[in-house]
Amino acid sequence: MKPEERESRELTYRIGRKRSTIVPNGSRFPAAAPGHSPDLSKVRESRMQRWNRSYLWRKAPSPGLRTLQAAVFAAPVLLFALFLWMVYELARLAK
Numbered sequence: 770m771k772p773e774e775r776e777s778r779e780l781t782y783r784i785g786r787k788r789s790t791i792v793p794n795g796s797r798f799p800a801a802a803p804g805h806s807p808d809l810s811k812v813r814e815s816r817m818q819r820w821n822r823s824y825l826w827r828k829a830p831s832p833g834l835r836t837l838q839a840a841v842f843a844a845p846v847l848l849f850a851l852f853l854w855m856v857y858e859l860a861r862l863a864k
Contacts, residue, residue, distance in 0.1 A: 780791040814822075832840075 778793075780793070782789060782791070831837075
């Protein structure tokens with residue numbers, strides 16, 4: 770069935786106890802009520818907002834693929850060596 774041949778149907782939703790219906794107008798989606806979304810083009814950014822956007826939300830650097838592969842393979846070996854060292858130290862202190 771083509772979109773032009775479809776007849777519009779009502780959409781029913783419920784929020785808590787309130788129940789309401791949305792009736793689409795033609796093939797367009799229902800427009801939002803005026804005044805609900807503020808015009809953000811008039812808002813000036815503060816110095817803190819500019820710093821936040823430029824410094825905190827920049828792309829984080831990441832190491833190369835070879836470095837990550839080496840870290841993945843080296844981590845279990847280092848953790849096992851650390852575990853053995855801790856057991857050795859505990860056995861030495863328990864005497």
